[in-house]
Amino acid sequence: MTALAGQPVTLDRLQPGVRLRVVQMADAEELAALYGANREYLRPWEPERDDSYFTVEGQLDNLHDLVGAYATEEMWPGVILVDGEIAGRITLNNVLRGPLQSCFVGYWVARAHAGRGVATEALRQALDVAFSALRLHRVEAFTRVDNISSQRVLERNGFTAVGTARRHIHLDGRWHDERLFERLAPWDDGIALTPPA
Structure with missing residues (x-):
């Protein structure tokens, strides 16, 4: 994974100007400002955060952890760029190898x-990272059952709903049910562990 550090992933786009790249320590100030400006907007969907998380120092700590996990190939932590400015985050978490991929x-x-289609395009590009660069076989996603917008983003990218996990995540002060979605690699033939050479 580390060979991809800092390289943008750009494909023919549904939403012009959207691209992804791996997070960098230099993103701390921009991410702190973006998280701060969107704190209330994200509250229903994000884990509860201490006030320090929304500071530059808090983001430096967070980015340090993300960069470390990227270096050990546990995750692919990205930022979503719109016309070169950070507009969000996207992460391929808990990368499992061996028979799961x-x-x-x-x-x-x-x-x-x-x-505006930004999340849809960002996820499309992240799937290219997962299935091509990382050579994974499956990508899964959970959304709160009431997060219809996120479910539409997943469905537009070929994800299929698998089922519902009851009281799966604690957000915004209580436990919430979540829907599990999955997407198999386009190269899946039911046999191969990794994509053909």
């Missing part, structure tokens, strides 16, 4: 970019 995806887009 899978990960979970999580993402968010700032309120100013919501409803």
